[in-house]
Amino acid sequence: MRWQTALFNRQFYNWGRWKPRFLYLWFSIGMVFGILAMFGSVILLGKTLMQTLTQMLTEAPKAQNDRMLQVVVPGVNLPVSQLTYFFSAILISGVIHEVGHGVAAIREQVRFNGFGIFIFIVYPGAFVDLFTTHLQLISPVQQLRIFCAGVWHNFVLGVASFMGLFLLPAILFPFYYTGVGALVTDVAEDSPANGPRGLFVGDLVTNLQDCPVYSVEDWNSCLGDISEKSQVGYCISAATLQQLSFPARVYRRLDGTVECCSNNSLTDICFSYSNNLDSHLYACLPARKVIEASKICRTNMDCQKDFVPSFCVTPSLENQTRLIRVKHPPHIDMLYVGHPMHLQYTVSLSSFVPRQNFLSIDLPVVIETFCKYLISLSGALAVINAVPCFALDGQWILNSFLEATLSSLIVEKQNRELVGFLILLAGSALLAANVALGLWMVTAR
Numbered sequence: 001m002r003w004q005t006a007l008f009n010r011q012f013y014n015w016g017r018w019k020p021r022f023l024y025l026w027f028s029i030g031m032v033f034g035i036l037a038m039f040g041s042v043i044l045l046g047k048t049l050m051q052t053l054t055q056m057l058t059e060a061p062k063a064q065n066d067r068m069l070q071v072v073v074p075g076v077n078l079p080v081s082q083l084t085y086f087f088s089a090i091l092i093s094g095v096i097h098e099v100g101h102g103v104a105a106i107r108e109q110v111r112f113n114g115f116g117i118f119i120f121i122v123y124p125g126a127f128v129d130l131f132t133t134h135l136q137l138i139s140p141v142q143q144l145r146i147f148c149a150g151v152w153h154n155f156v157l158g159v160a161s162f163m164g165l166f167l168l169p170a171i172l173f174p175f176y177y178t179g180v181g182a183l184v185t186d187v188a189e190d191s192p193a194n195g196p197r198g199l200f201v202g203d204l205v206t207n208l209q210d211c212p213v214y215s216v217e218d219w220n221s222c223l224g225d226i227s228e229k230s231q232v233g234y235c236i237s238a239a240t241l242q243q244l245s246f247p248a249r250v251y252r253r254l255d256g257t258v259e260c261c262s263n264n265s266l267t268d269i270c271f272s273y274s275n276n277l278d279s280h281l282y283a284c285l286p287a288r289k290v291i292e293a294s295k296i297c298r299t300n301m302d303c304q305k306d307f308v309p310s311f312c313v314t315p316s317l318e319n320q321t322r323l324i325r326v327k328h329p330p331h332i333d334m335l336y337v338g339h340p341m342h343l344q345y346t347v348s349l350s351s352f353v354p355r356q357n358f359l360s361i362d363l364p365v366v367i368e369t370f371c372k373y374l375i376s377l378s379g380a381l382a383v384i385n386a387v388p389c390f391a392l393d394g395q396w397i398l399n400s401f402l403e404a405t406l407s408s409l410i411v412e413k414q415n416r417e418l419v420g421f422l423i424l425l426a427g428s429a430l431l432a433a434n435v436a437l438g439l440w441m442v443t444a445r
Contacts (some may be wrong), residue, residue, distance in 0.1 A: 004129060005116065006113070012106060012112050012115065015106070016104075016107050017107075027149055029147050030104075031144045031145045034386060035399055038388060042427065044069065048069045052437045055441070069383065070438060074122070087122075087336070090123060092126070093157060094126040098128045099153065100152060100153030101130070102128040104145050105146050107145070108138055108142045110131060112128065114128070115128050129423050144400045154381045155379070155382050157378045168367060172364055175359055177353055180204065180205045182214075182215060182350070183351070184201055184202065184347060185361050187347055196344075202361070203331065204353065205349065206328065206329060208325075208327075210296045215351040220344060227320075232297070234290055234295070236309050238308075238309040239309075245285055248260045258282055258316045260284045260316070265284075267289065271285050271290065271316060273311045275311065283313070285313070287323070291325055291333075302363070316335075317337065322338070324343070389427045390430045398423060398424065399417075402419060
């Protein structure tokens with residue numbers, strides 16, 4: 001579906017005639033950027049294709065996160081809750097892109113017929129209608145200023161969004177402060193952190209184990225470290241260990257780890273420790289009593305203090321499972337048992353803490369998320385449109401670039417068009433291969 005109007009023509013003409021020297025310099029810079037982006041997009045797509053093929057051959061799950069370009073399928077690798085950000089950012093990026101083309105065309109004395117918006121399947125976009133005959137009559141350099149204006153404006157929009165994201169703490173400083181912890185904004189109903197002694201909206205998380213949390217980035221970093229490293233232990237005196245432990249049957253789980261507590265227990269956890277005589281001892285202990293006010297340790301040597309016999313007891317849990325102490329004062333510490341990533345995916349947080357109770361805790365998150373989508377999608381639109389591919393801006397950028405640079409080397413226009421056709425064919429195949437393999441990686445796997 002498409003809708004076109006001449007309602008904004010006067011506004012476009014006002015923009016196109018505003019400060020001619022500035023616009024000439026602005027779109028000349030954009031022309032240089034567009035040409036560089038055309039070559040850079042080919043290199044980037046080639047690198048992305050190699051990374052995808054490597055991932056397919058090596059079955060490396062982490063390689064997908066290293067790719068700069070990824071195919072996005074709503075509802076598959078894009079959460080449904082984020083669709084509003086996604087489509088809004090696409091529409092705004094598309095409008096800014098086409099505004100660049102329209103203003104540049106008016107600057108180069110090309111007739112502007114109208115502006116429009118379309119919806120392709122579910123994806124929104126925008127377009128401008130220019131008088132084709134005027135486009136063909138101007139010089140190749142003038143054409144380049146027009147054709148490169150779209151990707152140039154997308155790049156500028158991405159940079160502006162990045163600056164807005166970077167300066168957001170300063171912009172919101174009168175209303176929100178940062179650097180004191182991660183504020184809980186939402187806890188999923190099925191989250192392991194949901195419960196009477198779990199996390200609640202408005203809680204301020206300050207520590208994960210012995211890892212300090214000053215922002216959402218620290219929260220994610222701490223959870224990553226906890227997931228990659230082995231489970232930490234807790235110091236407990238020999239007298240307390242003897243007092244709290246009780247006889248239990250020891251058996252091995254299917255993954256080889258040891259369990260020594262009843263499966264029905266909601267408060268006790270099996271701990272392993274070692275002494276001078278035996279390096280594989282197990283005790284079923286009440287988790288909260290062991291952990292609260294205990295020092296974190298790795299070996300018994302970390303617990304020796306004031307000549308009091310002490311042990312470093314470590315939770316004996318299933319592989320990839322961790323016991324994590326989450327501090328969110330003034331509430332009692334939350335003790336979480338499970339995979340660290342489940343905690344990351346089911347708890348939403350913000351680095352911004354309101355100075356007044358009436359201020360929304362969600363507003364900074366909305367602005368932050370929207371800026372990230374604008375950076376990502378506007379940048380992607382610039383890269384993809386710059387590819388020398390049929391039906392994209394890259395096709396017209398390439399044709400004008402060849403006319404401006406090869407007219408003296410390849411005199412026959414037909415031969416120049418053949419060179420351009422072959423390059424477009426290769427660029428189209430490269431983009432199609434990236435899209436096809438990217439879709440397969442996202443959906444089929």
